[in-house]
Structure formats: structure tokens, C-alpha cells
Amino acid sequence: MSIEILDSINTGGIGDKGVHGLADSFHISERHLRRLVQDRTGTSPLRLSKAKRLNAAKLLITQTKLPIIDIAFNTEFSSLRQFNDVFRDTFKTSPREMRKAAH
Numbered sequence: 001m002s003i004e005i006l007d008s009i010n011t012g013g014i015g016d017k018g019v020h021g022l023a024d025s026f027h028i029s030e031r032h033l034r035r036l037v038q039d040r041t042g043t044s045p046l047r048l049s050k051a052k053r054l055n056a057a058k059l060l061i062t063q064t065k066l067p068i069i070d071i072a073f074n075t076e077f078s079s080l081r082q083f084n085d086v087f088r089d090t091f092k093t094s095p096r097e098m099r100k101a102a103h
Contacts (some may be wrong), residue, residue, distance in 0.1 A: 014049045057075040060075070072084075
């Protein structure tokens with residue numbers, strides 16, 4: 001079952017429903033879901049989801065000319081500000097600066 005949970009997280013399974021909703025969809029407790037993901041990946045479901053979204057955003061920034069705002073919303077961030085803050089905290093640069101460096 002943990003493979004199915006990881007696949008769901010990788011395909012945006014946390015989304016708006018959160019970890020609780022994901023656990024419900026597998027008919028397990030939120031605590032059990034967290035434990036399964038932690039044991040399998042060494043990180044929490046939310047961190048795993050965030051890393052997946054940020055890596056997708058990084059690829060789009062460096063390999064496409066899509067507007068940054070479209071990338072933010074396509075990678076499931078709720079606002080451009082949140083996207084910029086999380087991106088800067090993770091990569092120590094802004095999305096715009098990363099795009100400039102890539103081209």
C-alpha cells in the first residue's frame with residue numbers, strides 16, 4: 001500500500017484535501033499514513049509533496065518560457081507570493097534569478 005500512497009502524493013494526491021483527506025482516501029488514519037511515508041522516504045507526506053512540486057517548478061523555470069505565475073499555479077501553490085517564498089527558502093534564489101541563470 002505504501003507504493004500507492006507515494007504514487008498518489010507524486011501525482012498531487014495531497015492537494016486541497018491535505019494529509020487527512022489522503023489518509024481517508026486509503027481508509028487509514030493520518031498518523032498511520034505519516035508513519036508509512038516516513039518509514040519509506042525518511043520525510044513527511046507534506047515535505048515530499050512540496051519537494052515534488054518545487055522540482056517540477058524548477059524544471060519549468062529552467063526549460064520553458066512559461067510565465068512564473070503560471071508555473072506557480074500549475075505546481076499547485078495557492079499564491080505567487082507563497083511560491084516565491086518557498087522557492088527562495090529552498091533554492092536560495094528567486095524563480096526569476098534562476099531563469100536568468102539558466103538562459
